[in-house]
Amino acid sequence: NKNTNKLDFQKYNIEVSIEEIENNITSNRLKYGLTLLSDPKNVRLSVEGTVEISGNEAECIKALEKDENGIPRVLHLIYQDLFPTFFMITKIVGAPCPAYRLSQVSAP
DSSP states (O other): OOOSSOOOOSOEEEEEEEEEEEEOSSEEEEEEEEEEEESSTTOEEEEEEEEEEESSHHHHHHHHSBOTTSOBHHHHHHHHHHHHHHHHHHHHHTOOOOOSSGGGTBOO
């Protein structure tokens, strides 16, 4: 937090990266990075990690498909797992909490 004044903004801009590390018929390993940036740029929350999708071939393909907003379905699952961490960190630093759903995070 660069600012000692009250942080007052409604939405975050989001940067996402997903890279395929391993691809098998029944599993995929992905490396991801999520960064939430406030506007003005007083708050930056950044998380990186790996995720493994396992199941039959159809389940793996479905998890990697994009939804109606062009967001890979697996990214929604990753965000839901990370949301409690984002919630706790924002409460500690006194910043507004990001939206619960990934599709509502980014400012228009």
